[in-house]
Amino acid sequence: MNILVVGSGGREHAIVWKLAQSPKVEKIYCAPGNAGIAQIAECVPISVMEIEKLAQFAEEQKIDLTFVGPEDPLLGGIVDVFEERGLTVFGPKKNAALIEGSKTFAKDLMKKYNIPTAKYESFDTYEEALTYLRKEGAPIVVKADGLAAGKGVTVALTLEEAEEALRQIMKDEVFGSAGARVVIEEFLQGEEMTLLSFVDGTTVKPMVPSQDHKPVYDEDKGPNTGGMGTYSPVPHMPQSLVEQIIQNIVNPTAEAMVKEGSPFKGILYTGLIITKDGPKVIEYNARFGDPETQVVLPRLDTDLVDILIAGATGELEKLDVQWKKEAAVCVIMASGGYPGPYEKGKEITGLDQVGEEAIVFHAGTELKDGKVVTNGGRVLAVTSIGSTVQEARDKAYQAVQKISFEGAHYRSDIAQKALRA
Ligand code: AMP
C-alpha cells in the first residue's frame, strides 16, 4: 500500500513511524515532512495548504490512503477535494472540521445537545464583549473564535488581564481574522485530560487518555503553547471516569454531528477539564493532538493502517482496537523564545547519542548542509516507553540530557502530576 501523510510536525513523525510498522505498507510519502520523517519516508516538497497539488500527487503516485495531520488543510476542505476525486482519505470534511475551526460552532453544538462545557457567551464587537467581561469579573477565559495555533486563549486571573487579552484579540487583531469574534468563558478548575477517538461518522473507538502540559514553564506557569509534553496513561484518572466521558461527551458529540448533517469522520480530540462537578469539554479538535499523538500511538497494538482504512470506509464497528499496557512520556524541546518569536537554523547535536531509551520525534527540524537544524518553535518531541510512567519519564529525561541546541528549553516537570497523585 502507498500512503501519503500530510504535515511536518512531531505528530506527523509519530504517525509515519507507526504506519511504517505495518506489514501492509510498501511506501510512505510525507508532504512536506521534516528531517526526522525523511529517515523513514519520502518527503515531498508540497505544503499542507496546496490542496490541489496534493490531490494531483496522490493520483499520480497511486496513493491508496491519505491521512492529514494538521487542522488548516482540513478546514480548507482537503477531505472534500480528495473524496470528490475518488481518493481514499480518513479525516473530517470542511463542515465537520468546524468543530475545531469555530469555537462558537462547538459551543453552540454542546449547548444544543447538553454536552457538559463551561458557560460562555460569544461576541462580534469589542464593546459588548467588554461589558460582559466587566459584569462577569475574573477569573475568566478569553478565546479568539478561530484558529490561533493553541495560542488564542487567555486564562485571566484578573480583570485587567482579561481586558488586555480582549484588546489584543479584537483591537490589535494579533490573531487576524481568527479574532473577529471572541468567546468569553467561565473559568473551570480542575486537571486537564485529552481523549482522542477514531470516529467513522457513527462508530466511536476511543483511544487511551493522555495529559498535555500547555503552559511553557514548570508548575504550569507562563503563556500557553501548543503543548510542552504529554504522558499516557493518566493513572490517577480512573477507568470509570473515562467511561463517563465516552458516554456523556464523545458518543453524544458524534451523534450530534450526524443530526446536524455534518457527520464527523476522522480523529475527534476532546480536551477536558475534570471539575468537581464532573468532566467538561474545553475544546474539540478535528485531528490528532500534538504532542498527545506521540504518547498515544506508541501504545497502540492494532495496525494503524487497518484502523484508518476502516475509518475511511465506515467500517470501524467491526474492528477491535487494542492497546498496550506500557506507559509513554513525551518531553518537548523548544526553541529559545517560544511561544514568542524565536530564531531558526540552530544546529542540533547529540541526536546520535540517544539509544534505545527514547524515540526522538522531530517537530520542527530541517536538514541543512548535512546537519539537522531547528526549524520551528517546538523542535523535538523526545518520547520514551516504560512499564510505568516513572520509568518512561526517567528515560525521556535521560535522552533529553544528551541533546542540545542553542536556546533549547523544556519543562522539567512533565508527568509529575501522575507521580504526585
Ligand atoms: P483551548 O485552546 O481552548 O484548549 O485552551 C487552551 C488552554 O487554556 C487549555 O488547555 C486550558 O489549560 C486553558 N483553558 C481553556 N478554557 C478554559 C476554561 N474554561 N477554564 C480554565 N482553563 C481553560
Ligand code: GLY
Ligand atoms: N496539544 C494540544 C493540541 O494538539 O491541540
